[in-house]
Amino acid sequence: MVNQKLLEIIADFNFWQKKQDTGIPRKELTEVFKFADDKNYALIVAGIRRSGKTFLCRQILQEKINQGIKPEQTLYVNFEDPALGPFLNTNFLQDFYDTYRYNLNKENFTYIVFDEIHNVPNWEKWIRIMIDKKIKAKFILTGSSSKFYKGKQAEILTGRGFTFFLFPLQFTDFLKFKNYSLKKVESYQSISPLLSEYLEFGGFPLIVLEPDQTKKQIYLKELFDDIITKDLIVKRKLRESDIRQLAVVLINQFSALVSVRRSQTFMADLNLTKISPMTINSYLSYFASSFLFLFVPIFSYKAKEIMRYPKKIYCVDTGLINSLGIRFSDNIGRLYENIAAKFIWERYDKDNLFYWKNQTKEVDFILKQGQKVSQLIQVCFNLKTLKAKEREILALLKASDELKCDNLLVITSDYEAEEKHKSKTIKFIPLWKWLLGKV
Numbered sequence: 534m535v536n537q538k539l540l541e542i543i544a545d546f547n548f549w550q551k552k553q554d555t556g557i558p559r560k561e562l563t564e565v566f567k568f569a570d571d572k573n574y575a576l577i578v579a580g581i582r583r584s585g586k587t588f589l590c591r592q593i594l595q596e597k598i599n600q601g602i603k604p605e606q607t608l609y610v611n612f613e614d615p616a617l618g619p620f621l622n623t624n625f626l627q628d629f630y631d632t633y634r635y636n637l638n639k640e641n642f643t644y645i646v647f648d649e650i651h652n653v654p655n656w657e658k659w660i661r662i663m664i665d666k667k668i669k670a671k672f673i674l675t676g677s678s679s680k681f682y683k684g685k686q687a688e689i690l691t692g693r694g695f696t697f698f699l700f701p702l703q704f705t706d707f708l709k710f711k712n713y714s715l716k717k718v719e720s721y722q723s724i725s726p727l728l729s730e731y732l733e734f735g736g737f738p739l740i741v742l743e744p745d746q747t748k749k750q751i752y753l754k755e756l757f758d759d760i761i762t763k764d765l766i767v768k769r770k771l772r773e774s775d776i777r778q779l780a781v782v783l784i785n786q787f788s789a790l791v792s793v794r795r796s797q798t799f800m801a802d803l804n805l806t807k808i809s810p811m812t813i814n815s816y817l818s819y820f821a822s823s824f825l826f827l828f829v830p831i832f833s834y835k836a837k838e839i840m841r842y843p844k845k846i847y848c849v850d851t852g853l854i855n856s857l858g859i860r861f862s863d864n865i866g867r868l869y870e871n872i873a874a875k876f877i878w879e880r881y882d883k884d885n886l887f888y889w890k891n892q893t894k895e896v897d898f899i900l901k902q903g904q905k906v907s908q909l910i911q912v913c914f915n916l917k918t919l920k921a922k923e924r925e926i927l928a929l930l931k932a933s934d935e936l937k938c939d940n941l942l943v944i945t946s947d948y949e950a951e952e953k954h955k956s957k958t959i960k961f962i963p964l965w966k967w968l969l970g971k972v
Contacts, residue, residue: 576673582759607646701736703736735853769819829844829845849878851872865914891935898911908941914946
């Protein structure tokens with residue numbers, strides 16, 4: 534059914550109405566653009582709120598217009614627009630599509646962005662039908678929860694969608710947003726102020742572009758509240774006090790081992806709400822699905838051990854950690870480890886990331902390629918004492934022997950070298966160089 538009111542609501546957010554702000558292009562645009570033309574698959578862009586999904590989609594549309602299509606051959610709809618609320622029913626997508634075709638583009642190919650589409654009932658069935666009909670359209674879909682691309686709903690799109698994950702800015706893009714040329718990077722001293730800012734305020738594009746530090750803190754707290762409220766409390770109908778308290782407990786345990794029992798004990802020590810182990814376990818999975826936290830399992834060839842041992846927890850952005858009252862200067866070592874975890878999470882996929890631990894030693898990150906361990910990584914901010922250095926080296930050597938992997942790396946603040954220990958070579962690389970790929 535054609536409904537003119539729908540076009541009136543979305544007009545100002547579309548290229549056929551007026552020029553749109555497309556922001557600063559990120560390196561991810563090149564990668565995701567490769568999948569922008571195959572109409573047999575929906576392009577699914579998933580990631581935490583405010584990570585830049587909307588701007589990435591606008592950049593795709595702008596790039597297509599630059600290549601020669603008419604603005605009327607693009608359509609952008611944000612399903613979190615309150616004005617669209619009264620129309621969100623099972624027939625909504627078809628009504629929208631019919632209205633667009635009737636008024637703007639009757640028969641030419643079109644690129645359609647449906648932002649936060651999971652707010653529409655039965656969206657996945659409609660998308661699947663339209664793809665199977667081979668209509669003249671490419672669908673680009675975004676969402677802020679893994680529920681959007683996993684589970685029963687997403688199963689309907691199996692074989693009909695390519696999922697791309699978007700995270701807060703990597704350090705390379707952070708520097709680009711700060712108008713800092715990589716050619717200027719010569720030493721730790723030259724990059725140190727920007728690395729400190731990245732560690733303290735994180736990589737959400739809005740925060741990076743805000744010059745005022747007080748406003749950065751305010752925006753980060755508002756963002757954290759948005760994630761908890763919209764992606765957890767409202768979407769999953771959770772008890773507000775429980776989920777907020779547990780979120781703060783977890784974010785205070787970043788770069789550390791966490792489990793249902795540990796979380797329950799932590800909350801009891803702080804005289805917070807008592808939550809059952811079963812409920813905490815469910816909440817932990819909800820946090821993971823919102824992309825707020827990454828839970829890294831122990832490395833083992835036995836599935837039971839992986840399930841039984843505590844996981845290490847990392848936050849998707851260090852700015853969120855620091856915005857909740859944790860003193861930045863007291864936690865630089867843990868923030869280094871969290872930044873490394875986020876980088877690996879994004880580059881190598883979380884399913885290939887583990888930690889290793891025995892009775893006395895621990896290695897921060899174990900990377901796996903297929904069935905083989907490909908690299909062992911320690912993160913140590915302060916290697917100035919002989920004891921600290923020996924601790925990191927002995928753990929790497931022990932894990933290296935057990936896991937049969939000789940690709941050994943220690944990420945540091947400013948120390949760089951290659952050292953031989955028991956016939957094995959260990960590389961020491963500053964965090965900033967590792968993040969920039971200067972290895």
